[in-house]
Amino acid sequence: MKAVYFVGIGGIGMSAIARYFLNQGLTVGGYDKTPSVLTRQLEKEGALIHYEDNVSLIPEACTDAKECLVVYTPAIPAEHTELQWFRNGGFDVQKRAQVLGTLTRGKKGLCVAGTHGKTTTSSMAAHMLHHSPTGCNAFLGGILKNYGTNYILSKESPYVVIEADEFDRSFHWLSPFATVITATDADHLDIYGTEEAYLESFTKYTSLILPGGYLIMHTGLKMKPATQEGVTTWTYSQDAGDFHAENVRIGGGAIVFDLVSPLGNIKDICLGVPVMVNIENGIAAIALAQIAGVPAECIREGMASFAGVDRRFDFHVRRDDMVYLSDYGHHPEEVRKSLTSIRMLYEGRHIKVIFQPHLYTRTRDFYKEFADALSLVDDVVLVDIYPAREKPIEGVTSDLIAKHLHPGVKCELCRKEDVLDIVRRKDFDVLVTLGAGDLDNYADDITEILNR
Secondary structure, rough: OOOOEEEEEOOOOHHHHHHHHHHHEEEEEEOOOOOHHHHHHHHHHHOOOOOOHHHHHHHHHOOOOOOOEEEEOOOOOOHHHHHHHHOOOEEEEEEEHHHHHHHHHOOOOEEEEEEOOOHHHHHHHHHHHHHOOOOOOOEEEEEEEOOEEEOOOOOOOOEEEEOOOOHHHHHOOOOEEEEEOOOOOOOOHHHHOHHHHHHHHHHHHHHHOOOOOOEEEEEOOOOOOOOOOOOOOEEEEOOOOOEEEEEEEEEOEEEEEEEEEOOOOOEEOOOOOOOHHHHHHHHHHHHHHHHOOOOOHHHHHHHHHOEOOOOOOOEEEOOOOOOEEEOOOOOOOHHHHHHHHHHHHHHOOEEEEEEEOHHHHHHHHHHHHHHHHHHHOOOEHHHHHHOOOOOOOOOOHHHHHHHOOOOOEEEEEEOOOHHHHHHHHOOOOEEEEEEEOOOHHHHHHHHHHHHO
8 A cells, every 4th residue: 555545634533544654654535625734734744635625636646446445534525536437456455444444453552432531531641641651642632732733653652542433323333442431411313313322422432442441431421331351341530530620729720629539549639620520520630540540649740731732722812911721512511611610710701602513403302402501601793504424404504502591691693704894892801612614714813802
């Protein structure tokens, strides 16, 4: 194999694998719908990328079926012209998850699965291991601010940290040595159909943990594990479980806690990104780090120096008079946890949330839950739904959420193009842009307006 072609190379998971093959010295080509910061960076690193579904634009090195592997994301529609051309041409065409499973099979996989929290948790774990003599390889679902990448390479380390995505049952291609499961709140019902099928996919995932491995589950999950013989199962949460926090101290812009762990208690852990939700994320990440043998002092240093992940509690403006942060939350429970943390950080301040719902099906299935979570703040702006891979569904709009907000919550609906005009009013102390769509493309413009 001399070349790899990615259909949907700009996806966060796809780009990590693209970086792996670039590092191996192979020709890497790819298509994506629109340019982004991520695709431009990949181009600088050597990837040959174009933004039109046009077979004639495929790099010549990627046109030999015997020498080129084709990787695609399920977000690409089946009728995509290039994807059909590769399939009809006898190319080896594989899903991203299948390729990730193959690449990581020779390492001890430290995986993080769950409806939410998996990007931050896996990134924290990767940073702690990379920061220690243990080292690690990592394929992550976000850009680590410490390194400016979602891919970490360490040829000597036996460990690989993986964000295990449940979308389209992708995580069933993995063979974890140890895995965290953060949450199993129903999601992706366009794929699974029912909550029962969603939970069953996690049960199947736990059966893939290698004998002698580890399962670390958040307390109170609905799913039932089905592990092989010899797998150790532990629980965790902020306040209870085999791994939990004690003596939590919040003040002066910092959060410090002591860890209770079956692998050794650790005192005075300081969060590099001090928001409440990161206590639980940190506990789960430390559990993986301890399983990999990372010393307590390296864990303390790694947690304190963790700078966060792009679009996860990402502070752009942080002044006494004005705060602006963006967050990736796109499931009702993620939204609730984000806004609860922000409310605690900025009690008594006027918080305005600009929320872009992600997917018509998710909005249809959870509009009441979204409304309930968004009602934690006093001022909500709802942008049109980001469709991603979906076509519109009649009657499903952001107005469904607006109609179910709690009484007294101020709300307005707007087009994405009008967001900057709303920001210019500056009728808030704290601004949050929330969602997994493309609202984050406005982050630099919003920052510039608020810093004038």
